[in-house]
Amino acid sequence: MRALVQRVTEAAVEVGGRVIGRTGPGLLVLICAMQGDDEAAADRLAARVARLRIFHDDQGKMNRSLLEMRGGALVVSQFTLAADTRSGNRPGFSAAAAPEDGRRLYEHFAASLRGHGIPVETGEFGAEMKVHLVNDGPVTIWLETPAPGTDQAS
Numbered sequence: 001m002r003a004l005v006q007r008v009t010e011a012a013v014e015v016g017g018r019v020i021g022r023t024g025p026g027l028l029v030l031i032c033a034m035q036g037d038d039e040a041a042a043d044r045l046a047a048r049v050a051r052l053r054i055f056h057d058d059q060g061k062m063n064r065s066l067l068e069m070r071g072g073a074l075v076v077s078q079f080t081l082a083a084d085t086r087s088g089n090r091p092g093f094s095a096a097a098a099p100e101d102g103r104r105l106y107e108h109f110a111a112s113l114r115g116h117g118i119p120v121e122t123g124e125f126g127a128e129m130k131v132h133l134v135n136d137g138p139v140t141i142w143l144e145t146p147a148p149g150t151d152q153a154s
Contacts, residue, residue, distance in 0.1 A: 021121035026071030032081035046112035
């Protein structure tokens, strides 16, 4: 699975002109399930997001996690994180999980993050969404679970 994690003072997602999820301060997590991903990958990624030390401590160093600062997360599905841009001008998305798998793993990721005690709100899988955020820092981190058959995460 892939995630683009942004530290935010606030974030919201709307569908059809109506806000359906919001958080702040905390994290906006754009998430994409890849072919071959499973629930274990979603659980590993949720644990990494919950413990990612990107919030300031009392000395101003990025040394606190979402768990420690008791922030929330807005989780938004974004299959375009699977984009392959190695050739041509039109990205390919064949590495993304099939829609039914993507939905299942997106929902599992959000539930797993909640299981860590994080308040989680979500977007709407497959919908045309507008995401509003105030990126704090700015801090933006790319996370990825290991590809099937490997034991390394980026």
